[in-house]
Amino acid sequence: MTSKLATLNQWVQEVAALTQPDRIHWCDGSAAELQVLTQLMLDRGDLQALNPETHPDCYLHRSHPSDVARVEHLTFVCTRHPEDAGPNNNWMHPTEAHAEIDALFAGCMKGRTLYVIPYCMGPIDSPIARCGVEITDSPYVVANMRLMTRMGDAALARIEREGHFVRGLHSIGDLDPARRFIMHFPEELTIKSIGSGYGGNALLGKKCHALRIGSWQARSEGWLAEHMLIVGIENPQGETHYIAAAFPSACGKTNLAMLIPPEGYREAGWKVWTIGDDICWMSPGEDGRLWAINPEAGFFGVAPGTGAKTNANALAMLNREAIFTNVAVTADNQPWWEGLDERVPTKDWKGNDYVPGSGPAAHPNSRFTVAAKRCPSWTPKAEDARGVPISAIVFGGRRESLVPLVFEARDWTHGVLVGASMASETTAAATGAVGVVRRDSMAMKPFCGYNFGDYFAHWLSFDQAGAKLPKIFHVNWFRKGSDGKFLWPGFGDNLRVLEWMLKRCEGRVEAVDTPVGQLPQRRRLES
Ligand code: SAT
Numbered sequence: 001m002t003s004k005l006a007t008l009n010q011w012v013q014e015v016a017a018l019t020q021p022d023r024i025h026w027c028d029g030s031a032a033e034l035q036v037l038t039q040l041m042l043d044r045g046d047l048q049a050l051n052p053e054t055h056p057d058c059y060l061h062r063s064h065p066s067d068v069a070r071v072e073h074l075t076f077v078c079t080r081h082p083e084d085a086g087p088n089n090n091w092m093h094p095t096e097a098h099a100e101i102d103a104l105f106a107g108c109m110k111g112r113t114l115y116v117i118p119y120c121m122g123p124i125d126s127p128i129a130r131c132g133v134e135i136t137d138s139p140y141v142v143a144n145m146r147l148m149t150r151m152g153d154a155a156l157a158r159i160e161r162e163g164h165f166v167r168g169l170h171s172i173g174d175l176d177p178a179r180r181f182i183m184h185f186p187e188e189l190t191i192k193s194i195g196s197g198y199g200g201n202a203l204l205g206k207k208c209h210a211l212r213i214g215s216w217q218a219r220s221e222g223w224l225a226e227h228m229l230i231v232g233i234e235n236p237q238g239e240t241h242y243i244a245a246a247f248p249s250a251c252g253k254t255n256l257a258m259l260i261p262p263e264g265y266r267e268a269g270w271k272v273w274t275i276g277d278d279i280c281w282m283s284p285g286e287d288g289r290l291w292a293i294n295p296e297a298g299f300f301g302v303a304p305g306t307g308a309k310t311n312a313n314a315l316a317m318l319n320r321e322a323i324f325t326n327v328a329v330t331a332d333n334q335p336w337w338e339g340l341d342e343r344v345p346t347k348d349w350k351g352n353d354y355v356p357g358s359g360p361a362a363h364p365n366s367r368f369t370v371a372a373k374r375c376p377s378w379t380p381k382a383e384d385a386r387g388v389p390i391s392a393i394v395f396g397g398r399r400e401s402l403v404p405l406v407f408e409a410r411d412w413t414h415g416v417l418v419g420a421s422m423a424s425e426t427t428a429a430a431t432g433a434v435g436v437v438r439r440d441s442m443a444m445k446p447f448c449g450y451n452f453g454d455y456f457a458h459w460l461s462f463d464q465a466g467a468k469l470p471k472i473f474h475v476n477w478f479r480k481g482s483d484g485k486f487l488w489p490g491f492g493d494n495l496r497v498l499e500w501m502l503k504r505c506e507g508r509v510e511a512v513d514t515p516v517g518q519l520p521q522r523r524r525l526e527s
């Protein structure tokens with residue numbers, strides 16, 4: 001097969017000439033195609049079927065033990081001028097970067113199939129959505145992209161209509177960390193990634209396109225590409241407000257996006273709707289508000305800590321048509337991770353017999369991939385081409401001390417400062433030490449595809465006459481007392497904090513002015 005678009009065919013031919021695959025397969029995104037690929041991966045041992053009674057159509061993938069997270073030190077933004085990439089990115093000149101990475105791509109697909117994956121980030125008919133094509137030699141990547149994006153024929157039709165697309169070239173290479181690079185060429189709308197099959201390194205629609213290239217495009221086109229969940233909060237009167245919230249990876253974005261209201265709230269008629277758990281593209285509408293879409297179509301969530309108490313919605317969507325990466329398994333072949341329940345697994349994430357007490361059985365950054373529509377709190381609003389209007393933006397981090405539960409920024413400019421000053425204790429989502437406080441402006445430190453100085457200026461530029469911008473808040477669910485225990489219950493109770501924010505948006509509650517911003521009024525609980 002070829003495409004009607006000459007530039008696309010030509011690029012596929014160029015890549016094939018460089019990487020020398022045995023076959024080329026254009027992905028149509030059909031169920032039949034997935035079935036063939038799944039069988040291939042089962043035969044090769046890339047996938048293992050999980051218990052068909054408890055988890056029909058669910059599979060386990062074990063990645064290479066040295067390939068379990070994003071690798072920020074091997075991730076580059078390659079612009080002609082280093083100041084365009086900024087101090088927040090590793091930089092290499094595009095000529096040097098292409099030469100270095102193309103040498104690794106040379107002949108790397110010999111004996112393999114080259115898959116062409118046309119995909120759309122966002123509802124297929126949305127003017128905010130953008131398309132890309134990923135070339136990969138990993139069927140695991142194809143299967144994940146099918147869940148995470150609108151992938152296949154419909155995306156190809158839009159690409160052929162528009163005539164342009166983001167180019168992503170990926171190969172697992174030989175999985176040697178010494179020959180692993182994730183390179184971005186924003187001036188060419190191109191991504192090249194080799195040597196990793198994992199998550200954000202390999203599913204190029206996600207962090208590489210939707211954030212690094214997306215943020216660059218957003219700046220030049222006047223919108224925002226952010227590392228934010230999108231959640232709808234419906235009050236008992238039936239009005240829904242949408243909130244976008246930025247937290248670093250593995251700080252509870254998925255749980256907040258799928259929050260289950262505490263009993264009292266449920267009885268009163270509150271509902272929570274999930275639009276997205278990781279990425280948000282926002283664009284000013286004619287009414288001056290920011291309208292947002294989730295460019296993704298699925299969740300690539302952190303498994304450990306996902307349990308009946310922390311995220312029952314996630315559990316409910318994970319018993320069918322899901323891919324699990326680096327989790328443990330029980331004797332009856334069910335996926336298992338720390339925080340799921342009291343059972344003891346028999347195999348750890350590497351497939352070895354699990355010895356209780358020998359450390360975590362599931363990798364701390366083990367993941368599930370599942371279609372967003374499978375989530376019980378998913379709303380068809382996620383498919384709305386216009387997006388949803390954002391009432392509040394929330395920034396947050398994981399901070400044991402100092403940072404209060406919630407405060408409101410005085411205005412947009414102060415809010416941008418609050419977002420830019422964000423800091424959080426590191427997690428297992430990226431390679432490196434865990435638990436160290438690091439500055440992570442807007443949770444975009446690993447994902448902003450250009451100079452942070454220009455990025456903050458871009459944020460500030462939205463404050464124009466006629467703009468009806470969201471209020472900006474900062475939260476910290478993770479503060480601990482002197483006894484080392486969390487001070488705030490978190491999870492469903494976070495709705496109490498969101499309710500306060502929405503009351504602030506509607507001008508229905510007073511706040512206390514403090515040097516850091518506006519805080520909720522202290523009220524003594526009546527007994
Ligand atoms: O591995 S991913 O970058 O896709 C997930 C994350 O860290 O948010």
Ligand code: MN
Nearest residue numbers: 227248249278
């Ligand atoms: Mn993320």
